[in-house]
Amino acid sequence: MPPSPIETGDLAVDVIDITDRDDPRVDDFRDLNSVDRRPDLPVLPGGRPGKGLVIAEGVLVVARMIASRFSPHAFLGVDKRLTELRADLSDPSVAGLPFYRASAEVMADIVGFHLNRGVLGVARRPETLAAADLATTASTIAVLEGVNDHENIGSVFRNAAGLGVDAVLFGAGCADPLYRRCVRVSMGHALLVPFASAANWPHDLTMLRDNGFEIVSLTPDESAVPLSQAVTGAKVAFMVGAEGPGLTETAMRAGDIRARIPMARGTDSLNVATAAAIAFYERASRAER
Amino acid sequence: MPPSPIETGDLAVDVIDITDRDDPRVDDFRDLNSVDRRPDLPVLPGGRPGKGLVIAEGVLVVARMIASRFSPHAFLGVDKRLTELRADLSDPSVAGLPFYRASAEVMADIVGFHLNRGVLGVARRPETLAAADLATTASTIAVLEGVNDHENIGSVFRNAAGLGVDAVLFGAGCADPLYRRCVRVSMGHALLVPFASAANWPHDLTMLRDNGFEIVSLTPDESAVPLSQAVTGAKVAFMVGAEGPGLTETAMRAGDIRARIPMARGTDSLNVATAAAIAFYERASRAER
Incomplete structure (x- = not known):
């Protein structure tokens, strides 16, 4: 000894x-x-x-x-x-x-x-939470579809915690948020911010809408509304897809509004966790404007 | 063959x-x-x-x-x-x-x-640019101090390019932006966005001010002005420090205003490239509000 x-x-x-x-x-x-x-x-x-x-x-x-x-x-x-x-x-x-x-x-x-x-x-692992639990208790939710990179998921949790997002909902195609690397990159917030997986994707989004959420899909599409004009509801769910493919059309149709971050010409979309952080900030800073 | x-x-x-x-x-x-x-x-x-x-x-x-x-x-x-x-x-x-x-x-x-x-x-490597060149041609500049992580520097370049920032100025203690890993994470924007190193730090910031820049220091300090109220000038330089230590007091004193991103209690500061992206977005979205 x-x-x-x-x-x-x-x-x-x-x-x-x-x-x-x-x-x-x-x-x-x-x-x-x-x-x-x-x-x-x-x-x-x-x-x-x-x-x-x-x-x-x-x-x-x-x-x-x-x-x-x-x-x-x-x-x-x-x-x-x-x-x-x-x-x-x-x-x-x-x-x-x-x-x-x-x-x-x-x-x-x-x-x-x-x-x-x-x-x-x-x-x-404790019992998983249900999407319905998040819908009734949160006022800002991050919704992820197809995000299969652990570091990106960890960063989303970190940004969510820092910028006042109450919960994370995983749609189809996402990686395990409880993998060690994800928990580490999240600075432990993957353990603190409540999350759930949608059992029925994207149909479960109606559960959010029924609870008063405005569902905002982030997309680089230039015909979308500028993010600064899209975030108006008392309850907001920000939906983001993987870098590259982005959200599926099916998922965006299940949402309420498509919003874009103003991007310079000839550049790529932002990293998914960065785009999500900007959306979270838009909402968090609204009260101060 | x-x-x-x-x-x-x-x-x-x-x-x-x-x-x-x-x-x-x-x-x-x-x-x-x-x-x-x-x-x-x-x-x-x-x-x-x-x-x-x-x-x-x-x-x-x-x-x-x-x-x-x-x-x-x-x-x-x-x-x-x-x-x-x-x-x-x-x-x-x-x-x-x-x-x-x-x-x-x-x-x-x-x-x-x-x-x-x-x-x-x-x-x-081509001839380096001078800080004075950036000051006379850019209208939005990212200024980094003590950022010694190549991936963070790469991400700053990527976010700068995507969100309409014209140039990057390196203060003391930053890593080489032309390291392969940095260039890769930047998606090549480290080669496209003009950058220079301050020969005399932080004194060279006066060069920015003399050219009409408002120099905004990002800090988690709660006594700072909310970012959404700090960005008002026609020319803006956003100054960010490394995760953890943040900007030095000396650097912030050489700036014009201290601004904070609204953060939830009990959380850490954001990743430096994410914080910078939020500042860039605040400026890029101003025209749309």
Whole structure:
């Protein structure tokens, strides 16, 4: 056992030193980069195995996981990060949970690479929310269709949280928002901003309209209304598609209005998370104008 | 020599087949990922060698390099990309330049990894522009301080081009905007949007003010003016700092006004390129309100 450089007596978690990379107690943190064994692989349809866990990475994201509805059941980290997380790890909500403390080398052996951020939290996926839940509680929603890039989804969550968007609704063709890389890029906001997947796409958009939402489709189409003139409702859903193809015509027909961000000639559309941030800003800044 | 699947007679470039990875004619494309040998390493002060070349990667970016002031002197690519670039490679501006055609395998051996985008252009760095040139010709300028992340700089260029910003001015502490990764993330706009480095930072900002620019510092500081109320001048320079530290107090004092994007409580500042995009949008959308 290495000596304990910090006094662990005031922590709510149970600090357990790990010196053997094969210790089965840290199996939930193993092979994070493995395509087919990573612990945050969703439980797949057709019986294909996946642990369906959620991994938080780094001090900030682990702290946000503790504050979220994704209750962690264990942590793995180096002593330095344990110290940095002292306040969060003293919270009654983590009482009795194991904090597996390891050297950077043993930790690298477990997760499969050297993890700069030095600390991980792991949670089971809670029950998913329903689109109807979002429709009745939110006043600004981001709706994504075909966004299959994890970093873009993470950035949408980060921008949503920063600019006052209450929820994210996933239409067809989107990637898993609970993949580690997405959670990290979101700065943990993928765990804090409520989200749901539309079971019936794009029909579920009528649920938003029935709850008073104006559904604004973002498109580079020059015949669309300028964004600054499109956002007028008390409840707004901004719908964005993947870079390149954009929203499907079917999805846009299910929306209320098509809006465009003014773009210079000869340029491409903006990155999807950037376009979404501009729409969120348009709404957030409305009260100040 | 492999057979030529396309008719190269109407091309302005001179197609030369490369089958030997050690062929010295393709030295400018060698070891693209090497920290100390990559050809786009700037010529460093103190006599340390660097080729100081600029590398364009992929069909779109190579086409933009051809259209830019960064005149390419050679290309390297697989036959498929040569075909896709046919129109651009028939332009008189590239007449007689070598297009080194290689298999994907030989190309991977030369550049040091498998390059999905399959085509490269290389140019020498042209004379740098002066801050004074930007101040007299532009009406919207992005000013960066301490932004040392290549992808963020690339995104700033992309957003600048898309949202009608005329030029980028680099203050102290910024990374090289002509690194391959930056050029790629910018979608080639780092080659098209004029930029300059401030020789005397932040004193050179007075040059902008003398030319009628309102200098707006973006900051999360709650005592700052909302961005929607800050952007009023006919000429505007938006100043942004790196994620985390933000702008230095010295830089902000050299500006005219501090502006904030309305942020939700308990969230972090936005990514620097996203914050810049929002400022660019605020200005671009002003005419429509």
